[in-house]
Amino acid sequence: MTEPTWMYENFEPAGSAIGYRITRKLDEVQSPFQKIEIYESTDWGNLMLIDGAMMLTTRDNFLYHEMMSHPALFTHASPKRVVIIGGGDCGTLREVLKHPGVESCTQCDIDEQVTRMAEKWFPELCDKNNDPRAELLFDDGIAYMANCPAGSVDIVIVDSTDPVGPAEGLFNKAFYESCFRALKDDGILVQQSESPLVLLSLIQEMRGEMRKAGFTTFQTLPFPQPCYPTGWWSCTMARKSGDFEYRVVDSRGKAFETKYYTADIHQGALAPIPFVSAALGK
Amino acid sequence: MTEPTWMYENFEPAGSAIGYRITRKLDEVQSPFQKIEIYESTDWGNLMLIDGAMMLTTRDNFLYHEMMSHPALFTHASPKRVVIIGGGDCGTLREVLKHPGVESCTQCDIDEQVTRMAEKWFPELCDKNNDPRAELLFDDGIAYMANCPAGSVDIVIVDSTDPVGPAEGLFNKAFYESCFRALKDDGILVQQSESPLVLLSLIQEMRGEMRKAGFTTFQTLPFPQPCYPTGWWSCTMARKSGDFEYRVVDSRGKAFETKYYTADIHQGALAPIPFVSAALGK
Numbered sequence: 133m134t135e136p137t138w139m140y141e142n143f144e145p146a147g148s149a150i151g152y153r154i155t156r157k158l159d160e161v162q163s164p165f166q167k168i169e170i171y172e173s174t175d176w177g178n179l180m181l182i183d184g185a186m187m188l189t190t191r192d193n194f195l196y197h198e199m200m201s202h203p204a205l206f207t208h209a210s211p212k213r214v215v216i217i218g219g220g221d222c223g224t225l226r227e228v229l230k231h232p233g234v235e236s237c238t239q240c241d242i243d244e245q246v247t248r249m250a251e252k253w254f255p256e257l258c259d260k261n262n263d264p265r266a267e268l269l270f271d272d273g274i275a276y277m278a279n280c281p282a283g284s285v286d287i288v289i290v291d292s293t294d295p296v297g298p299a300e301g302l303f304n305k306a307f308y309e310s311c312f313r314a315l316k317d318d319g320i321l322v323q324q325s326e327s328p329l330v331l332l333s334l335i336q337e338m339r340g341e342m343r344k345a346g347f348t349t350f351q352t353l354p355f356p357q358p359c360y361p362t363g364w365w366s367c368t369m370a371r372k373s374g375d376f377e378y379r380v381v382d383s384r385g386k387a388f389e390t391k392y393y394t395a396d397i398h399q400g401a402l403a404p405i406p407f408v409s410a411a412l413g414k
Numbered sequence: 415m416t417e418p419t420w421m422y423e424n425f426e427p428a429g430s431a432i433g434y435r436i437t438r439k440l441d442e443v444q445s446p447f448q449k450i451e452i453y454e455s456t457d458w459g460n461l462m463l464i465d466g467a468m469m470l471t472t473r474d475n476f477l478y479h480e481m482m483s484h485p486a487l488f489t490h491a492s493p494k495r496v497v498i499i500g501g502g503d504c505g506t507l508r509e510v511l512k513h514p515g516v517e518s519c520t521q522c523d524i525d526e527q528v529t530r531m532a533e534k535w536f537p538e539l540c541d542k543n544n545d546p547r548a549e550l551l552f553d554d555g556i557a558y559m560a561n562c563p564a565g566s567v568d569i570v571i572v573d574s575t576d577p578v579g580p581a582e583g584l585f586n587k588a589f590y591e592s593c594f595r596a597l598k599d600d601g602i603l604v605q606q607s608e609s610p611l612v613l614l615s616l617i618q619e620m621r622g623e624m625r626k627a628g629f630t631t632f633q634t635l636p637f638p639q640p641c642y643p644t645g646w647w648s649c650t651m652a653r654k655s656g657d658f659e660y661r662v663v664d665s666r667g668k669a670f671e672t673k674y675y676t677a678d679i680h681q682g683a684l685a686p687i688p689f690v691s692a693a694l695g696k
Contacts (some may be wrong), residue, residue, distance in 0.1 A: 136426055140433055148640065151422055159525030175612070192611060194689075239462040319512030320592040329474060329640060356638060356646035358430065358611060363645010364638035369539075372586030401684020403686070 136174050141186050141360035146330040150361060152176055158253060163245035165298050169254045176359070178253045180221065182246070182293060186359045188221055190254065197257075197323075198393040199355040199401070200367050205231050205323040206383035206398065207369065211286040212236070215314070217273035217302060219291035220246030228289070229265060230272035230388040236237040237250050242298055244270035255271040270382050274301045280314035288315060290323035295334070303338060308345035308370075317372055321347065325368040327361055328354045335368060339412070342370045347408060349374035352412065353391070353401035418456050419431035419491035423468050425643035428612040432468060432643060434458055439536060445527035452535045458641070460535045462503065464528070464575060468568030470503055472536065477608075478678045479539075480675040481507035481637040481683070482649050486569050487513050488603040488665040488680065489651065493568040494518075497596070499555035499584060501573035505539040510571070511547060512670040518547050524580055526552035556583050562596035570597060577616070585620060590627035590652075599654055603629065607650040609643055610636045614693040617650060621694070624652045630673050631656035634694065637674070 152173045159170040171179045177190020188196070188409035201224050205211050205242035212235045214228050222243035228237045241247060247268065251258045260266060269276065277288070288311045292299035301307055302323075311321045321342070325335045339350050357365035383395040424434035434455045441452040453461045459472020470478070483506050487493050494517045496510050502523035510519045523529060529550065533540045541547060551558065559570070570593045574581035583589055585606075593603045603624070607617045621632050629652035639647035665677040 138422070138431055140420070140431060142420055142433070142435070144435075147435040147455060149420055149422060149431070151424070151431030151433060152428075153424070153431075173429060238634070268623040282465075326603060329638070354638070356636070356644075358644040362640040364637075364640060378497055389688070392687055394685060394688065396685035397682075397687065400679075400685045403676060403678035403682045405674055405679065406671070406676065 133204045138250055139171065141181075141184065146327065146361045148330070148361055150363070152179060152189075154179070159249065161245050161249065163243050165243045168245055168249050170249060173405075179359075180249065180253065183297065185294065187293070188223070188254070189359045193223055193254075193257070194391045195355055196357050196360075196365065197227050198390050199353065200224050200289055200291055200322065200324060201227035202390065202393040203367070203398050203401065204235070204289065204320045204369055204382065206386070206395070208286055208320050209318065212286045212290065213285050214238075215240065215277070215280070215285050216289045217277065217292055218293070218299065219289065221250040221257055222247060222261055223254070224289055225266060226257055226260040226382045229260040229263050232382065232387060234265060236267065238267040240267060240269040240271055240273045240276040242270065242272055250340055274307055274310070277307065277310035280310065281395060282313050283316050285314045286316060286319055288319070288321045290321070292324065294326070303341065305341045305344045308342050308347065312346045312372065315372060319372060321370045322367050325352055325366045327364055328352065328361050328366045328405070328408050329364055332408065335366065336412060338368060339370075347372060351402060352408070353398075353406075354405070355401060420596070421453065423463070423466065428609065430612070430642065430643055434461060434471075436461070441531065443527050443531065445525050446690045447525045450527055450531050450557055452531060460537065461641075465579065468552070468578065469549065469575070470505070470536070474640045475503075475505050475536075475539070476673045477637055478639050478642075478647065479509050480672050481635065482506050482571055482573055482604065482606060483509035484665065484672065484675040485635055485649070485680050485683065486571065486602045486651055487516070488677070490568055495567050496524065496553065496569045496571065497559070497562070497567050498571045498573055499559065500575070500581065501571065503532040503536060503539055504529060504543055505536070506573045508539055508542045508546060508573055511542040511545050514669060516535050516547060518549065520549040520551060522551040522553055522555045523557040524552065524554055541656045556589055556592070559589065559592035559596055562592065564595050565598050567596045568598060568601055570601070570603045574606065576608070585623065587623045587626045590624050594628045594654065597654060598636045601654060603659070604649050607648045609646055610634065610648045610687070610690050611644050611646055614690065617648065618652060618694060620650075621652075629654060633684060634690070635680075635687065636687070636690075637683060
């Protein structure tokens with residue numbers, strides 16, 4: 133029995149850190165793209181780190197995965213074709229496939245090793261990987277979106293690491309133009325958009341690039357996420373037009389269980405926050 | 415110019431930690447009750463630690479202070495007489511006194527040194543200390559509530575440290591009985607109630623003790639608070655009866671500015687969260 137020790141992630145852009153009490157390292161692999169480590173913790177289950185940055189814990193990943201998927205899928209009137217860029221831990225895929233109306237969901241992560249590690253250490257997140265509607269690709273998400281047939285996708289979910297390293301190309305106009313082209317007119321792009329408290333400038337830049345690519349309507353939804361810097365995270369939804377049917381309330385009758393997401397939580401996440409609105413200029 | 419260093423607070427009950435990049439220690443005092451330290455950080459302004467536990471930062475304290483005060487004051491139909499137990503940094507007092515209808519607010523913190531340090535290092539939180547409606551006492555909050563005239567108070571705000579050390583006596587039936595007695599029939603007790611993710615058992619126990627003291631109606635409102643463990647915190651409101659007028663929506667016309675609190679944020683914080691409701695049994 134090893135004595136537990138504390139492990140910290142210093143998040144330089146925010147000047148703050150998050151740490152966990154861990155018991156041992158369970159696994160490690162250096163993929164062609166990044167270093168993936170798995171630790172066992174005393175209170176948070178297993179932890180996955182990529183290049184030293186906390187990606188997920190067994191205990192709190194439901195917050196992120198539910199909020200990256202359900203708000204977009206319950207806003208779109210009838211999402212059938214979903215693409216996830218990144219998302220290699222398969223937790224977002226799992227939430228998407230809870231929607232019975234979804235006919236196909238392609239997950240395109242550049243790094244197969246993320247999925248292999250998830251299958252091994254977070255098997256509960258992978259329980260929909262063999263769903264006949266699921267397609268798992270290990271390829272470049274930028275190229276995948278560029279080659280997507282125009283007007284073929286209802287929802288694109290960009291579930292990536294931070295905008296440095298492999299994910300850097302997922303936060304600019306060129307990539308968003310591919311998404312815009314691939315989406316149907318009532319399609320929705322949703323992307324993780326960092327901490328609303330300390331990284332508002334990133335959300336501003338992201339929206340600016342999305343706007344240049346043609347998107348017109350934006351919503352940034354905050355949610356708690358203890359394992360990410362500041363413990364407060366967000367996703368940003370972008371639409372080609374604000375003119376389509378809006379149906380948050382429909383999720384009251386959803387046919388599956390969630391631990392955090394509900395129609396009222398969704399509605400609450402849409403409440404403008406004065407200091408955020410001041411920065412985002414709306 | 416000192417090189418910045420990282421300072422961490424290990425939160426044992428949660429097995430998680432929060433840290434900050436700090437430039438120097440600004441001040442330190444050992445009061446009869448606790449050790450108070452002030453640090454300067456690179457990104458979060460000044461930090462106050464009590465016995466090694468992060469109490470507040472310049473940058474994010476508005477989240478806590480707004481959510482400890484405005485939901486209760488905007489739920490009560492007409493709050494005139496408010497008591498704050500603890501709250502020595504004066505940030506909650508400042509928010510309470512933004513309400514023009516409040517006629518008096520007594521802040522009773524056992525430790526005068528907390529207020530002296532706040533005046534020195536967080537002067538913006540103390541800008542209402544000389545308001546003629548404010549009374550600052552440095553005394554035992556348990557005795558203060560026990561001696562309060564029955565039915566004299568509209569709102570009691572328990573803005574204390576965690577339920578260990580000096581604040582331990584603020585989390586049990588005896589103290590809640592004093593609050594119950596001091597409150598008018600439509601009065602509200604509100605108390606900080608730790609992290610909804612990792613300390614649900616504390617919220618359960620707190621509600622249990624409040625119930626034994628006679629309170630019947632409870633609401634636990636979550637909010638982001640990066641400087642506290644998990645970055646996700648809560649307050650719990652308790653009422654003697656659920657039969658009084660409920661007026662959240664009135665705050666739409668509030669006469670003062672806030673950075674986080676709005677009527678819609680308040681409403682959103684009332685949305686039941688499935689995993690929390692399951693634990694709290696409602």
